[in-house]
Amino acid sequence: MDADSRLSRWENRTEVPLFVTSLVYLGAYAVHVLDPGLPVAVHDALRAVIGLTWSMFVADYVVRWRLSGHPFLPGYMRHHFLDTVVVVLPLLRPLRAVHLYEVIQRRRAQPRLSLYGRVIAYAGMTALLLGFSASLAVYQQERGAPHATIRTFGDSVWWACSTLTTVGYGDVTPVTPGGRSIAAVLMFLGLALLGAVTGSFSSWLLQVFTREDEKPPGGFPGAS
Amino acid sequence: MDADSRLSRWENRTEVPLFVTSLVYLGAYAVHVLDPGLPVAVHDALRAVIGLTWSMFVADYVVRWRLSGHPFLPGYMRHHFLDTVVVVLPLLRPLRAVHLYEVIQRRRAQPRLSLYGRVIAYAGMTALLLGFSASLAVYQQERGAPHATIRTFGDSVWWACSTLTTVGYGDVTPVTPGGRSIAAVLMFLGLALLGAVTGSFSSWLLQVFTREDEKPPGGFPGAS
Amino acid sequence: MDADSRLSRWENRTEVPLFVTSLVYLGAYAVHVLDPGLPVAVHDALRAVIGLTWSMFVADYVVRWRLSGHPFLPGYMRHHFLDTVVVVLPLLRPLRAVHLYEVIQRRRAQPRLSLYGRVIAYAGMTALLLGFSASLAVYQQERGAPHATIRTFGDSVWWACSTLTTVGYGDVTPVTPGGRSIAAVLMFLGLALLGAVTGSFSSWLLQVFTREDEKPPGGFPGAS
Amino acid sequence: MDADSRLSRWENRTEVPLFVTSLVYLGAYAVHVLDPGLPVAVHDALRAVIGLTWSMFVADYVVRWRLSGHPFLPGYMRHHFLDTVVVVLPLLRPLRAVHLYEVIQRRRAQPRLSLYGRVIAYAGMTALLLGFSASLAVYQQERGAPHATIRTFGDSVWWACSTLTTVGYGDVTPVTPGGRSIAAVLMFLGLALLGAVTGSFSSWLLQVFTREDEKPPGGFPGAS
Numbered sequence: 071m072d073a074d075s076r077l078s079r080w081e082n083r084t085e086v087p088l089f090v091t092s093l094v095y096l097g098a099y100a101v102h103v104l105d106p107g108l109p110v111a112v113h114d115a116l117r118a119v120i121g122l123t124w125s126m127f128v129a130d131y132v133v134r135w136r137l138s139g140h141p142f143l144p145g146y147m148r149h150h151f152l153d154t155v156v157v158v159l160p161l162l163r164p165l166r167a168v169h170l171y172e173v174i175q176r177r178r179a180q181p182r183l184s185l186y187g188r189v190i191a192y193a194g195m196t197a198l199l200l201g202f203s204a205s206l207a208v209y210q211q212e213r214g215a216p217h218a219t220i221r222t223f224g225d226s227v228w229w230a231c232s233t234l235t236t237v238g239y240g241d242v243t244p245v246t247p248g249g250r251s252i253a254a255v256l257m258f259l260g261l262a263l264l265g266a267v268t269g270s271f272s273s274w275l276l277q278v279f280t281r282e283d284e285k286p287p288g289g290f291p292g293a294s
Numbered sequence: 295m296d297a298d299s300r301l302s303r304w305e306n307r308t309e310v311p312l313f314v315t316s317l318v319y320l321g322a323y324a325v326h327v328l329d330p331g332l333p334v335a336v337h338d339a340l341r342a343v344i345g346l347t348w349s350m351f352v353a354d355y356v357v358r359w360r361l362s363g364h365p366f367l368p369g370y371m372r373h374h375f376l377d378t379v380v381v382v383l384p385l386l387r388p389l390r391a392v393h394l395y396e397v398i399q400r401r402r403a404q405p406r407l408s409l410y411g412r413v414i415a416y417a418g419m420t421a422l423l424l425g426f427s428a429s430l431a432v433y434q435q436e437r438g439a440p441h442a443t444i445r446t447f448g449d450s451v452w453w454a455c456s457t458l459t460t461v462g463y464g465d466v467t468p469v470t471p472g473g474r475s476i477a478a479v480l481m482f483l484g485l486a487l488l489g490a491v492t493g494s495f496s497s498w499l500l501q502v503f504t505r506e507d508e509k510p511p512g513g514f515p516g517a518s
Numbered sequence: 519m520d521a522d523s524r525l526s527r528w529e530n531r532t533e534v535p536l537f538v539t540s541l542v543y544l545g546a547y548a549v550h551v552l553d554p555g556l557p558v559a560v561h562d563a564l565r566a567v568i569g570l571t572w573s574m575f576v577a578d579y580v581v582r583w584r585l586s587g588h589p590f591l592p593g594y595m596r597h598h599f600l601d602t603v604v605v606v607l608p609l610l611r612p613l614r615a616v617h618l619y620e621v622i623q624r625r626r627a628q629p630r631l632s633l634y635g636r637v638i639a640y641a642g643m644t645a646l647l648l649g650f651s652a653s654l655a656v657y658q659q660e661r662g663a664p665h666a667t668i669r670t671f672g673d674s675v676w677w678a679c680s681t682l683t684t685v686g687y688g689d690v691t692p693v694t695p696g697g698r699s700i701a702a703v704l705m706f707l708g709l710a711l712l713g714a715v716t717g718s719f720s721s722w723l724l725q726v727f728t729r730e731d732e733k734p735p736g737g738f739p740g741a742s
Numbered sequence: 743m744d745a746d747s748r749l750s751r752w753e754n755r756t757e758v759p760l761f762v763t764s765l766v767y768l769g770a771y772a773v774h775v776l777d778p779g780l781p782v783a784v785h786d787a788l789r790a791v792i793g794l795t796w797s798m799f800v801a802d803y804v805v806r807w808r809l810s811g812h813p814f815l816p817g818y819m820r821h822h823f824l825d826t827v828v829v830v831l832p833l834l835r836p837l838r839a840v841h842l843y844e845v846i847q848r849r850r851a852q853p854r855l856s857l858y859g860r861v862i863a864y865a866g867m868t869a870l871l872l873g874f875s876a877s878l879a880v881y882q883q884e885r886g887a888p889h890a891t892i893r894t895f896g897d898s899v900w901w902a903c904s905t906l907t908t909v910g911y912g913d914v915t916p917v918t919p920g921g922r923s924i925a926a927v928l929m930f931l932g933l934a935l936l937g938a939v940t941g942s943f944s945s946w947l948l949q950v951f952t953r954e955d956e957k958p959p960g961g962f963p964g965a966s
Contacts, residue, residue, distance in 0.1 A: 448695060448698075452698050452702070455701075455702040455705060455706075456686060456705065459684060459705040459706060459708075459709045460684050460686075460709075461681055461684050461685075461686035461705055462686045462688070463686045463687070463688030463691045464686075464688040465688050465691045488709065491710070492709060492710055492713030492714075492717075493713070493717070495710045495713065495714060496637075496713055496714040496717040496718070499637055499640075499641065499714050500633065500637055500718070503633055503636055503637055503640075504633060
């Protein structure tokens with residue numbers, strides 16, 4: 071890995087501020103979408119906050135590229151695929167929270183999550199963040215559409231839950247081309263991510279039951 | 295494991311009475327929800343039974359914490375995660391039936407279920423209990439709602455089946471915020487649990503067919 | 519295995535006649551359900567054929583139990599679980615076709631299907647037979663129901679396809695308690711069986727691609 | 743493998759022209775279906791292009807069979823199952839793009855995709871091509887049907903997305919027997935293919951997280 075000391079130092083110093091920035095970004099975007107009744111000046115301010123925080127993520131990405139030693143951007147992008155996705159879709163930025171939690175645990179010399187636990191945490195949180203941002207974006211598309219069945223943000227969250235889990239009731243569905251495009255992305259990504267969560271949970275459960283076979287009886291499985 | 299002799303003795307003694315208590319709890323809750331036409335006094339009695347049985351589960355949980363040697367409750371809660379879930383959602387309490395069955399089998403020196411069989415039994419029974427309690431709770435939410443499509447308990451069970459299996463017809467769906475919140479929990483938990491059941495069934499089937507390769511021919515697979 | 523020579527001889531002799539009997543059973547049941555316009559005498563004859571063929575399956579089951587050396591029926595039922603299921607649900611009887619195919623292949627000294635291929639064949643055929651019999655049974659329940667959306671046998675097959683794959687459009691769904699009960703069974707069994715098919719297909723695909731790594735290039739994967 | 747030098751030479755020479763041919767085929771079919779308002783002469787020309795390109799695929803298949811050394815066609819068909827499928831369903835022909843990409847990578851001495859990456863690429867691209875061709879074919883069936891809910895090609899693509907991912911909203915569904923038959927094929931094939939994609943993605947994610955355990959900390963997983 072290209073983790074020379076200057077890159078590590080940069081990451082150690084920017085970790086917490088950038089996480090706070092990502093929460094500010096998410097909050098500003100959510101308020102912007104969910105409360106269209108606010109004065110125009112407030113919406114302009116929110117847009118400015120969204121633009122500013124985004125440019126901070128881009129700056130962080132560029133600095134990490136320069137410190138990584140990769141001479142060309144495309145090569146860096148391929149090797150840091152998920153970092154690149156997060157710069158393009160900054161709504162996923164709070165995902166670094168899981169990483170931050172691990173860094174803190176390591177400093178306090180506490181054990182990290184198990185392998186399955188980490189896959190579940192990353193994939194599950196990505197799915198939830200995707201679902202939340204898709205709810206916001208689809209709500210923005212559908213709000214004013216004629217014959218729309220998604221009329222409140224609650225409808226949109228309900229639709230996102232039934233889509234992510236592939237249940238798909240169809241009582242509320244997007245009807246605009248924009249809303250349907252976002253929905254299609256959510257379907258395919260959600261299928262892959264929740265498939266990973268389900269598979270890891272299944273493996274973890276098998277592991278728990280296997281381990282229990284070697285222990286004296288008592289209590290529920292997992293009660294180690 | 296922290297299974298010192300006093301904890302084991304407590305568990306051996308409370309196993310059967312607590313299982314009966316959990317059936318009483320489930321029955322009282324079901325009658326309370328399903329028959330609103332009963333006299334007020336009966337509903338008061340049912341509510342008293344529900345409260346009393348729940349407090350017995352909490353007492354059992356506290357005793358097991360004190361006997362476990364864990365000095366602090368949060369540490370115990372983390373290590374006995376499923377026990378904690380069962381105290382908060384006592385409708386899942388009858389799950390201990392599988393454990394009870396195993397304890398009895400061991401005393402009679404009979405073989406326990408295979409690894410896959412136990413994962414299927416635990417995860418499948420948890421899914422069924424979740425589905426049953428979600429049917430009850432959603433029915434309670436939707437019963438009086440205007441434009442509700444879930445109008446009878448049968449509708450609610452039908453809805454829970456199509457949700458747990460992720461089929462999701464959408465012919466009957468919750469329309470109230472309360473009903474939809476319960477439904478979202480059921481979707482995500484059901485997806486994980488039935489994923490574990492399906493995965494274990496698939497692994498078991500592969501095992502059966504592998505084993506059959508080493509046997510003389512005849513009969514169906516599994517016909518050992 | 520308890521495959522002594524008398525049991526093997528019985529199975530060798532009854533294999534083909536019982537397979538033909540199972541096709542007769544399936545055909546008689548299908549005609550009985552699908553063409554209610556036939557004269558009453560024909561329907562009586564069909565019912566007689568259904569009863570007669572079923573009793574032959576029961577007789578075969580009893581003979582195999584007596585020849586197996588198991589002294590008690592419950593013990594035999596537990597060890598020959600799938601045989602027992604097939605006696606109770608004789609619509610699944612044609613499943614033995616896969617077994618028959620293997621017996622014939624072995625006599626002609628041809629290779630049997632691979633492990634994954636056999637799991638896919640058994641689980642997939644069981645799912646298809648389940649779907650076909652559920653279509654027949656649901657159609658019988660819904661045909662005369664008021665407000666039914668399943669009005670033709672084609673609707674019923676379309677509904678079974680969307681249910682087995684957990685797609686669940688919900689454009690046609692059972693509305694009677696009987697139809698919904700059959701549907702719930704189909705959902706849970708179909709989920710497990712098609713999960714096994716999908717998992718085996720996935721493993722087989724990985725195997726094909728792994729094997730290809732060790733070969734000179736050319737052609738599609740699987741082009742061995 | 744039967745990859746003698748003449749077969750390899752044939753494949754090296756026809757690789758690129760046949761890929762271009764497959765794109766021509768797909769384009770001609772899509773224009774033929776999507777723009778029924780074109781003059782009759784144009785449609786005749788498109789039909790001629792479709793027939794001509796198809797016959798080129800058949801010719802290529804026959805040549806490869808003759809060069810392979812298999813004396814009989816059925817034996818060749820069984821060993822080159824996917825090639826055979828592609829000749830029957832030429833809409834899947836562009837799949838060879840993945841193969842072509844690999845051949846080019848190998849000539850430039852660049853590493854091939856990882857095992858999971860290749861399964862995801864093949865199965866995912868097959869699913870997308872299947873979905874696209876099913877959208878075209880279902881649109882052709884439903885276009886003029888009374889009470890059809892699929893009225894535009896956009897509806898058809900939206901329906902294919904929700905079907906492939908097994909979400910199945912049911913807001914737009916085929917109503918004609920032809921459309922429903924194509925839909926049933928898409929459901930079963932899509933379930934198997936996207937199951938393989940999901941399973942491989944899940945395994946890849948576990949691999950990434952396992953590998954990360956052996957590295958110094960920093961960055962997102964996958965940031966190798």
